[in-house]
Structure formats: C-alpha cells, structure tokens
Amino acid sequence: MSSVLVVHHAPSPRLRRIVEAIETGMAHPELEDIAVESVPALAATDDHVLRADGYVFLTPANFGYMSGALKHFFDRTYYTCEGAVSGRPYALCVHGDNDTAGAVTSVEKIATGWALQAVAPATQLIGELGRDDLDTVAEVAATVAANLLG
Template sequence: MKSLLLVYHSQSGASAELARACAAAAGTVTGVQLQVLRAWDAGSRELLAADGLLLVAAENSGALSGTMKDFLDRTFYPVGARGPVLPYALLLSAGNDGRGARRQAETILSGYPMKRALETVICRGEVTASHRQRAAELGEAFATGLDMGIF
C-alpha cells in the first residue's frame, strides 16, 4: 500500500476547505493510505515515510504562506540528505493571482529530491463549488497515480 501525505496550512479557512475536498477524494482510492496534517504538525519523519506529498497552501501578500514555507524550511535539509525522490502536487488558494506563491513553492521544491507529478492548481478568490471540485479531482488523480505506480 502506498502512503500519501497531505500537508495544509489555512488561516482564513479557504485552504482547509480545499484540503478537505482533496482528502475526501484521495481517501476513496483503496490502495493508498492517506495522512492529513497541518503544516505546523508535519515534519521530516512524516515526509520521509510518505510515497507522495500533496501540499495545500494559501497565498499571502503574493507569496507562499509563511507556515507552509516554515514546513518546507524545517524539512529541507533532513529530507534532502536522506530522502528518495518523491512525487508531489500543489494546490493553492489565492486572493490575488497565485503566481508568486506557485513560483516560490516550486522553486523551493526543486531543491528537494522531489518531482512534480501534476500541474499546480490555483483556486482564486472565495472558495466555490468549482474550486472544491478541482481540489477533489487533484486529490483523486494524485492518489490514483500513486496507487498505479505512475508517479
């Protein structure tokens, strides 16, 4: 069985709502064990035990939220030194256009032993039914890809 770690940060509640939609859909894939943690609660141990990483974060002031950046900063050296190449996917809740947050996250993640498995999804503005659907599709697609050995 594959292990998928979903790490999220939410201050306003929007990213948490998207993370719930993502997790609900990923959790339907029977060959994948899902672990959902807030960014403050996740660390190198959980990341090193995972077969894939799904990040759900907010854009703050045109950049990646500080708490998600903190998670990436705390795990960078321990995981980079010992970790296998992990597939990852990124979902952003953006009040602006999200490009700055995506660029920052993808730059940081390029230094890890990770590879992007799916295109980054940016949900702009207030969370809508369409955003929840996109989050669910990302979660299910990523979990299915892990289960099938595609990523």
C-alpha cells in the same frame, strides 16, 4: 500500502474547505490501498515527509509568497529530506484573493530542490470557491494517490 502526506496551512474557512476537498479526493474507493495523513504545516516533521510516498501541499498566497507556516515546514525539513524523497509525486494547491503566482513559484522551487515530480500543474484558486474549484482540487489530490498505484 502506499501513503500520501497532505501538508497544509488552512487558517480560513475557504482553505479548510480545500483541505476537505483534498481529503475527499483521496477517499475515492479505487484508492483504498492508499493511506492519507493530513498534517498542519506547523506540526509536520521530517519523519512525516520521509514516511510518505507522495505529497499534496496547500498554502494561501500571502504577500506574493507561500504562507509563513509552510515556509517554516520546508525550512525545518528541507535538508533532512533532500535526496531521500527524489522522484516522489506531488501536487500543489494555492489559494489567494487576487494573485497566486509568487506562492506557486516559491513552492515549486523547493519541490525542484527535492526532485519531486509534479503530477499536475499547480492548482491556483482565486477568491470565492465554487463547486468546480473544489472538484478540481479533489481530482488533483486523487491523481497523486493514483500515481502511487501505478
């Protein structure tokens, strides 16, 4: 059985709705052979990363960058996992009040260093979330899992 690790920093109701949408996307009946582990960024470890076959990262855009919690996760796991996760699929979701570009760039640089393979362009959400936004998040998350099924 393959697995997807969802690493998130979701301190607000909007971001918690995005986590729920990610988990909903992964719960699709066609993906029943995929195990999903959803872990807050401050609790995620290199063991979580190494056990997973694919990843979804979720962060708010804070001051033009990824959240401190997600940065801390990458700081703690980067060198231990470097070279061991090459080629694995990932997706990125960023929420901001007005701009997400810097946060996207910062995470994509780390994903490039790990040699992860993006399964879709980063999902960038601004402001209030509509049903279409959450459906898009669910679809992108499901794409990571579907990628593992071949």
